[in-house]
Amino acid sequence: MTGTELQLLGCAKTFGGKTKALLPTDLVVKPGEILGLLGPSGCGKTTMLRIMAGLETPDAGGKVLFDDEDVTKVPIEHRSIGMVFQSYALFPNMSVRQNVGYGLKVRGIDGPERDGRVDEVMAFCRLEGLADRAIDQLSGGQRQRVALARAVAPRPRVLLLDEPLSALDAALRDTLRDELAMILRGLSMTAVFVTHDQSEAMAIADSIAVMKAGRIEQRAAPEVLYRDPQTDFVASFVGGANRLAGRFEDGELHLDGGTLKTGIEGNQPDHIFIRQEDIQISSPDVSALRGTVIGRVYLGTHTKLTIAGVSETPLVVSLQGATAPQIGEIVGLDIPATSLIHF
Amino acid sequence: MFIFFCFLPLIVFSLAFLALPLVRLFSASVEGELGWSIYGEILSNPRYMQSLLDTVLVSLAVTIAALLVATTAALFLTHNRFRGRSLLIASLTFPLAFPGVVIGFLMILLGGRQGLVNNISSNVFDTRLVFAYSMVGLFFGYLYFSIPRVLLTVMATAEKLDPALVEAARSLGAAPLQVLRDVTLPGLAPALIASGAIAFATAMGAFGTAFTLATDIDVLPMVIYTEFTLSANIAMACALSVLLGLVTWVLLMFARSLTGTSIAASG
Numbered sequence: 001m002t003g004t005e006l007q008l009l010g011c012a013k014t015f016g017g018k019t020k021a022l023l024p025t026d027l028v029v030k031p032g033e034i035l036g037l038l039g040p041s042g043c044g045k046t047t048m049l050r051i052m053a054g055l056e057t058p059d060a061g062g063k064v065l066f067d068d069e070d071v072t073k074v075p076i077e078h079r080s081i082g083m084v085f086q087s088y089a090l091f092p093n094m095s096v097r098q099n100v101g102y103g104l105k106v107r108g109i110d111g112p113e114r115d116g117r118v119d120e121v122m123a124f125c126r127l128e129g130l131a132d133r134a135i136d137q138l139s140g141g142q143r144q145r146v147a148l149a150r151a152v153a154p155r156p157r158v159l160l161l162d163e164p165l166s167a168l169d170a171a172l173r174d175t176l177r178d179e180l181a182m183i184l185r186g187l188s189m190t191a192v193f194v195t196h197d198q199s200e201a202m203a204i205a206d207s208i209a210v211m212k213a214g215r216i217e218q219r220a221a222p223e224v225l226y227r228d229p230q231t232d233f234v235a236s237f238v239g240g241a242n243r244l245a246g247r248f249e250d251g252e253l254h255l256d257g258g259t260l261k262t263g264i265e266g267n268q269p270d271h272i273f274i275r276q277e278d279i280q281i282s283s284p285d286v287s288a289l290r291g292t293v294i295g296r297v298y299l300g301t302h303t304k305l306t307i308a309g310v311s312e313t314p315l316v317v318s319l320q321g322a323t324a325p326q327i328g329e330i331v332g333l334d335i336p337a338t339s340l341i342h343f
Numbered sequence: 344m345f346i347f348f349c350f351l352p353l354i355v356f357s358l359a360f361l362a363l364p365l366v367r368l369f370s371a372s373v374e375g376e377l378g379w380s381i382y383g384e385i386l387s388n389p390r391y392m393q394s395l396l397d398t399v400l401v402s403l404a405v406t407i408a409a410l411l412v413a414t415t416a417a418l419f420l421t422h423n424r425f426r427g428r429s430l431l432i433a434s435l436t437f438p439l440a441f442p443g444v445v446i447g448f449l450m451i452l453l454g455g456r457q458g459l460v461n462n463i464s465s466n467v468f469d470t471r472l473v474f475a476y477s478m479v480g481l482f483f484g485y486l487y488f489s490i491p492r493v494l495l496t497v498m499a500t501a502e503k504l505d506p507a508l509v510e511a512a513r514s515l516g517a518a519p520l521q522v523l524r525d526v527t528l529p530g531l532a533p534a535l536i537a538s539g540a541i542a543f544a545t546a547m548g549a550f551g552t553a554f555t556l557a558t559d560i561d562v563l564p565m566v567i568y569t570e571f572t573l574s575a576n577i578a579m580a581c582a583l584s585v586l587l588g589l590v591t592w593v594l595l596m597f598a599r600s601l602t603g604t605s606i607a608a609s610g
Contacts, residue, residue, distance in 0.1 A: 076513045083514040089507035093529035103515035
């Protein structure tokens with residue numbers, strides 16, 4: 001892999017002397033790796049990105065390294081990063097070509113060399129034929145690709161993206177997400193992007209750092225994060241897993257809706273998690289767990305059921321196949337002990 | 344029909360306050376002894392033409408200086424939060440409430456024969472420094488009441504500029520001056536044009552300050568006043584007024600089209 005290794009060493013950020021946006025954090029992004037920073041708003045992911053960019057300085061003691069070079073005190077304009085902003089921040093007084101070429105222009109690269117590089121990057125980001133358009137003549141997806149092309153044209157050491165898809169319509173987002181993933185992979189550039197959408201993180205990233213309240217909860221490849229979450233937060237935020245809370249006794253979890261055999265021995269937790277697609281619906285007569293359907297959303301490939309009366313909070317079940325129970329029906333739930341997630 | 348009633352106030356306003364007085368002013372200017380040749384008389388009179396040129400020059404200088412000072416201040420005030428900031432902004436707009444006469448007083452207090460500057464320079468450097476009664480005094484007086492107008496308009500626009508635009512330019516390697524030239528100023532352009540036009544037009548027509556500072560100053564509004572009150576030459580006063588309005592209008596149109604094309608060319 002080509003690219004720059006990005007390292008944060010003990011980076012923290014405190015705003016106004018008291019608001020701790022980021023607790024001391026160590027992080028390594030390998031050359032060419034695409035890292036997703038995933039978390040709810042206010043978790044510190046954008047602050048971390050801005051520290052990498054040089055738009056914020058870490059609290060004393062924190063260090064930012066590009067390969068072995070300490071860039072902590074290097075301002076953003078000399079750090080050689082490419083950045084895609086949430087609002088895209090395209091220059092409205094310049095054409096698409098001038099936007100994409102701006103980073104080369106301020107570096108004093110002119111004439112055929114600049115034109116050649118701009119054409120190359122625009123072709124790569126599928127912007128052919130748009131060179132002379134004004135920014136306000138572009139669609140949302142095109143704007144996003146112009147922002148990306150502008151950021152990568154000067155060949156930055158690290159590419160940083162702040163919620164690159166959140167300004168788009170929901171209908172467009174899925175298509176453009178896959179397209180962005182493809183372009184980023186083709187660049188083979190060290191990249192870090194911020195998102196609050198777990199499917200976005202999974203689709204684009206090689207590795208995801210899940211953040212909560214200023215710290216990284218877990219850092220792993222998407223499939224590892226989904227199959228083997230290490231904290232409650234990761235289980236519920238990334239996998240959308242259901243929390244089952246009750247009283248443990250001899251390997252059985254006693255819930256409002258019945259008893260669940262867990263097969264857990266020794267150290268017994270007071271709650272466990274189960275993923276939405278690992279719950280099967282069966283007849284209430286034969287099942288040890290029962291609940292009432294209070295919500296039903298048909299989504300084509302699957303049906304999303306909300307079931308009350310099983311645990312403290314309603315359970316969400318993702319059901320394949322056409323025959324899902326109706327609202328108000330009492331159903332039985334089969335939960336295989338092997339699918340349970342506990343810490 | 345409904346649309347017509349919506350437009351009615353605009354039509355009434357345009358007729359009563361815009362068209363009618365202008366038409367009357369123009370017709371009064373050609374009703375004198377000279378008739379239409381009064382405009383030829385103005386163009387061939389060096390005193391009138393000199394005063395027109397002086398008026399345009401001092402107004403241009405005031406506009407440029409006000410744009411420079413106010414834009415710098417507006418950008419600073421937009422990007423920095425500090426104790427007393429709102430008080431400072433409120434007091435910067437203070438001169439808006441003053442009539443030209445008061446501003447004239449202020450200039451005399453500052454740069455007059457008994458003024459602060461003269462007192463200091465006489466005592467410290469042993470040189471007299473009096474500028475209140477000249478074009479320099481007028482320039483500073485006009486600048487004083489132009490800055491708040493420009494400042495308020497530019498600040499309102501600067502606060503709406505997406506801060507990510509500046510960050511984006513910096514991330515691409517642009518130095519502060521390049522960011523200012525390529526991002527900030529183009530973003531402020533509409534506000535600069537609008538407030539610059541107001542500053543220019545106000546300076547062209549300002550009278551009170553010039554009247555207070557009087558002695559050496561011969562700006563066009565002063566000439567009109569003299570023709571009207573002292574010489575009782577109403578036709579000439581009207582013709583000069585038409586000229587003042589026309590020149591201001593043409594220059595503003597020219598500035599607008601110039602900046603308009605330059606924005607279009609860069610976009």
